[in-house]
Amino acid sequence: MTTTTAIGYEKNLPATDPEALIAREVDVPELGPHDLLVEVEAVSVNPVDVKLRAGAPADGFRVLGFDAAGTVREVGSAVTLFAPGDEVFTAGSIDRPGTNQRLHVVDERITGRKPATLSFADAAALPLTAITAWETLFDRLRLTEESSGTLLVIGATGGVGSVMLELAEALLPNVTVIATASDAERAAWVRGLGAEHSVDHRGNLVSQVQGIAPHGVDWLFTAHSEGQIETYAQIVAPFGHIVAIDDGPRDVFPLKGKSIAWHWELMFTRPLQQTPDMVEQHRLLNQVADLIDQGSISATTTQTLAPISPDTMREAHALVESGRTLGKVVVHGWR
Template identity: 80%
Template sequence: MKTTTAIGYTQNLPATDPKSLISQEIELPELGPHDLLVAVEAVSVNPVDMKVRLGTPADGFKVLGFDAAGTVQEVGSAVTLFAPGDEVYYAGSIDRPGTNQRLHLVDERITGRKPATLSFAEAAALPLTAITAWETLFDRLQLTEQSTGTLLVVGATGGVGSIMLALAEVLLPQVTVIATASDDERAAWARDLGAENTVNHHEDLATQVLTLAPHGVDWLFTAHSEGQLET
């Protein structure tokens, strides 16, 4: 039985507690038919990691992590999409041990080939943010290349917001994007990613938006909705 070093928790403790995250050697399960054994080179931290650590029972020891990038070491008996040596990235699965491991098992069917233009760290930063942005634009809002109107992205310089701006710039040519940013540097970042207009969400947001879109916006995305429903 192979073992690997993993990072997780045994108790639901606040981040300020030294025992909120611990390192532990764990056994790796046997490869399933569609599993890849990945040598993890990089992971990223998402808000869901914090929520899991605070609210999900550890059941002894729970490994954290969703996003990862690494190199395939072994493949299951039914794997057809990858081979040892392939560089991959993925978002993992909530019903399996997390990605914060030196070696990690993931189903090939939720795995992608790491873009050659990206480092492992850059690739590991993408999966959950990109999936959220894509599903919001094209599944939830049901936008298409023919869509016309105005999209307001609140908190546009965060992970999901940044990916959303880039996707809209390439795939939604007739949609005008208003992005919120908290200072000039972040506003420039949003414009570089394709936003036609920027406003400061620390000021009177409604007035700024209505100045740019007098009849209101057609679609709204906010990565942080607490306290913003009335606006």
């Protein structure tokens, strides 16, 4: 069986610990009917990577990574969407070994064509965040080009929020977007991505939002919902909708009086559940690639590190773990 170099963890350690992430040779699994074998050129680090490294069982050795861009080297027997030599980007799935390895096996139905106008590094910044933002706007909230109202994006300077602002600007012309930002640099960032308004989530969020949308916002996306339900109940309009991507609260009863709907968004649901519409992630990634190549949206890379190694990956984890990063941190190139 073929082996490949992978970066993962054996113990839950701080990112500053030299043993927090290590390299190992691991077996490359046999390709399933819909699988691609991708030679990985670049990866990025997401909060889910940090969360798993810090607290999830390693089961011996766990390979992290939920973003990659690279080149298809082999395909499974039923593959129809790609051929060897194609350049792709993908977020993979949480129930399979991650993308932080030279050779990665991933289902074609959750893989998209790499935007032709982007480097591998910039392409690797997009899959997880683009899928999450797209599914939030168009699957959970069911927004269309004709939709009109106000969207509040909480966590707008992170990876998902940044892509969401760009998608809203490009595809939702009648939606007014309010984005959270904690300082002048971040306020400039969100406005540059298309937000009409910015508010400081460290201040009185209720008064700030009500000053812009006195009757409440129609839709709210949050990456930080724990302990915020009472606040959301005040700033979301009757019959409004909230989408959360964090582990969230256990009690959403305060929303009942205004018939506010609560939605979860987990971009791994389709591959985890093998849903009949799993190929929709392939299609949406291709639509994102089209928007990139048309110049309608751009990559959200803000920091690029090299090479892909345990030391560099630990540095990237520490940056993401700080909670102060704008956009995405990307790591590219193997030693």
